[in-house]
Amino acid sequence: MVSRSKKLKIFLLADLVILALVIPGYFYVDANISEPANFQITDLTLNPDWIQVGETFEISVNVTNTGDIGGNYTVTPAIDDIAISTKTVQLAGGETTTVTFIATQATEGNHTVAVEDVTKTFQVSSEAPDKPAELQLTNLVTSRKEAEVGDSVTVSVTATNIGDEAGEFSLELFVNDQKRETKSIQLDADEIKSVQFEVIENSEGEYTVKLGSLTTSFTITAEAEPVKPAEFQVTDLAVNPSSAIAGETVEISVKVTNVGEESGTYTVNLKIDGTTKDTKEITLAGQVTDTVDFEVTEENAGTHTVEVGSQSETFTIEAPVEASDKIDLQRVFVNPYEVWVGETVTITVRASNTANEEAVLGARLLVAGEAVATKTATLAAGESDETLQFTVTAGPSNEDTTKGYSVEIINLANQSDRLKGYFTVAPNGFHTLSINRAGGGSTPMVFTLDGVTYKSPYVKLLPVGEYSISTDKTVDVGTGVVEFDHWQDGVTSESRTIVLDKFLSVLAHYIVISGYASCPSLYYWNGTEYIYVTEVSNAGWLGYIDYMEEDGDIVFGGGNPWDHVKLDASQIQTRTENGQEYYDIILFQQWDEIFYTDTAYMVVVDHPSDVDVYSTMVNYVNRGFFGKIYTVDGDNLLTPVSAINENGDEVLSQIAELDSIFTPAINGVDSPSWDDIKVNQLTLDLGDLSGAQEIKLVINGMVDWGPAQPYYDWIDQFKTAAAQGLVPNGTQLNPPAYM
Structure with a gap:
């Protein structure tokens, strides 16, 4: 496998500029002239x-x-x-x-x-990234807001490691901008710890306390109120999940605050259906809040009441089921995508039973990371596309109304089998309108919305209602002329009315009627919006640069006109219109390039859900349209014994997983000279495969084209050498990949 990356080298050439200032014999008066908006x-x-x-x-x-x-x-x-x-x-x-x-x-x-x-x-x-250890400080408080000279004031802060790795952190306490004390703490991933400092001041006045970016203050006076004894309040009782299967763990948490000024200890009693299930003691400095966590399991189906102090909540237990690991989740649909506070969101999951017998699906719904419901469904042998529905009530819109709530469905029998979705919450009375164009290069589409002129792409929250939209019939995009053909819903008039009563994506389709526009980019509908995948581009009819003749002429090789883009079933989602279900995939022409797509096919591979699909199509080998298609069991993929690059370095750790981490590579421009090209190379030791009936080598590579100028610089080296008669016929400029 050869991986190439392109580097842009920037040389800054600085010229010395001498400015001569001549002061004539005039008297100037300054005038305040307003600068325009910039x-x-x-x-x-x-x-x-x-x-x-x-x-x-x-x-x-x-x-x-x-x-x-x-x-x-x-x-x-x-x-x-x-x-x-x-x-x-x-x-x-x-x-x-x-x-x-x-x-x-x-x-x-x-x-x-x-x-x-x-x-x-x-x-x-493809996998969730591991975040390095990172400290987050919250809840900075002082035990007393007012104290006497010489009294002790406790400064407390909550320290959390929000990373995925353990780490050591240093906390520096400043009082009136003077460093008073430093404490080092060790925190595991996601660990939370309350840290205290003691401060004694011998002068009256206001004192500002700072830890990290947090600040608070207290006052020292000659006569302060007596210290308030410890007093505790219990708030924010939370139960997760609110629906579970018998025997499954239910997490219960509650916040305890010492509203007094003295340190004290409080006993937290957890009651389930009136019976004490667990007891924990917590010691808190004055004004400090901490969270107490419990875990319980219940075997009896039904609704159960949780009580901690004056707080109460409920959770539901369903009868136990034997969920089958032979059931695979297929797709998740979230409808509608954009809602108002209090509206209902329906989450539908599709699943298939790969077993030859009846099996049970156990699925859990998480919204914004919190488990909210668990459901089961029985699937007949071989049954596919069985649906299971959840409903949730949309919570409040976030401060930035473009934010929303993540949705995740977990297969309880195989918790690595997960599907994700999303919905957003808009301000009441508003919805998002998106307007864009397919076809016509990178030139923005000019359109009017209720008589006001805008350019695409346009995305904005607008009051619900009826809007008129109009765009030009023909547009000169510089390299050609394009003509309006239709809107995404089939309307063929360039002027129309739309009704904004939900999230609405409007797309105007243009076709080239003269000249050319661009090489197309591929977008697909993921259930909520159009997602960019890649530019559809390869060697085309030109082929790749193959070799140079002695007179400096470049000969192209290849000429495979086909490109292919693999879309996983977890990416594309169906849309329904007039009772018809379909996939929405768009070739969006927006770049000005040298060749264009005139034919597109969708190739659908029907295969078991527990295998993946790969194509042998390779431009250099020229196998034509797609070549052969193989299915590969991803669970049985083996890792090579070793992988050595052209420098003799072991790079196995970088290629062992299909995780978007690639081997480092060099650019051809970095070779010593045009006639001494340094190529990227990998030597793989695949181990002893002599007993295998068939061997499939799965390679995942990424092409990073980079800027064009380094290519031209590289070719110019060959042209210069050819002009000097140094280049023999058949000299390769970019040696192709081979195995």
Whole structure:
């Protein structure tokens, strides 16, 4: 396997500029002239910058109006040069605001987010990333808000390791900007610990306490109120899951706060159906809150009451079932995608029974990471597409209304078998309208919405109601002319009316009538929105650069006109319109390139759910349309014994898993010279396979084309050598991959 990456080398050439300032004999009077609105993008942040396929992440950026006059500015973030959304902000002169977007990415690998010329990269992998140890400080309090000179004041803070690895952290306490004490603590992954400091002040006055980014304060006076004895309050009783199967663990948590000023101990009694099930003691400094956790199991089916102090909740236990590991989850549908607070969201999961006998599915629903329901269903032998439905009531919209709630279905018999979905909560009376164009290159589509002119892509929360939208019949995109053909729902008039009563994605389809527009990119509907997969591009009729003749002419090889993109069943979701169920896949032409797609096929491979599908189609080998298709049992994939690269380094750890982590590689431009090309090489020891009836080698690679200039620089070396008569016929410029 050969993996190539391209590096952009930037050379900054600095010229010395001498400025001569001539001061004439005039007297100038300064005048305050207002600067027009001018906007600057800074502080692009991705949180997190490593996600699992299908998960969401937050993009935030600061926008500053550096002018004196107010104005509007539209922020358009792009992932891998594809615009994903827009937001318009209105800023007064000198004003700064933070604009936030929620995004997702379904393609494994490294990706770039750009807002104007500010960029950041993030990684997407098939498995959940392990976050390094990271300290989060919360709940900074002092035991007393007012104390006398010489009295002890306890400073408490809650320290949490929000990473996936254990770590050691240093906590520095500052009082009135002076460091008073440093404590080191060790925390396991997800561990929470309350940390205390004692402070004694000998002078009256106000004192500000700081730990990390948290601050609080207390006052020292000559005469303070007596210390309040410890007093405890119990709040926020939580039960998870609220529905479980008999014998399954139910987690119960409650918050306990010492509202007094003295340290004290409190006994937390957990009662289930009026009977004490467990007791725990907790010691808290004054004003400190901590969480007490319990785990219980119940065998009796029915509804059970939980009591802790004055707090009460219930959970439901279902009769035990023998869930079968022969049942596979197929798809999950979340409907509707965008709701208002208090509306019902229906989550439907489809499953198949791969066994030759009746089997039971046990499925659990998690919303925003919290288990909310557990259900079972019996499937006949070989039954496919059995559906199981859950309903939830939408909670409040988040501060940023583009945020929503993650949905996850877990197969209780095989907890690695999980499906994910998502729904958002919009402000009451509003829904999201998205308007874009398919076909016509990267030039934005100009359209009017209720008479106001906009450019695509357009995504905005609008009041529900009826809107009129109109776009041009023909558009000159520079390299050609495109003509409006139809909207995504089949309407053929470029002017139309739409009703916004739910999340609505409107797509105008254009076709090229003269010239050319672009090489298409592939999008699919994932149940909530269109997701970018990849640009459909390969050697085409030109082929790849093969070799150079002695006169400097380049000969192309290959010429396989087919490309293929694999879409997993967990990615694409069906849509229903007029009672018909269909897949929504779009070839979206938006780049100006050298060749274009005129034919597309969907190849559907019917295969057992416990195997994966791979194609042998390789451009260099020229096997034509798709070659052969094999099924591979992913659970039985073996790892090579060793993998040595061209430098003699062992790189097995980087290729042992299909996890979007690849071997490091070199660029051909980094070779010593045109006639001394250093190639990337992997030597694999596959072990003793002499007893195997058939051997399938599964290779997952990524092409990173990079910028064009290094390619041109590389070719220019050959052309220069050819002009000097140094290049023999058949000299390869980019030696192809071979095995």
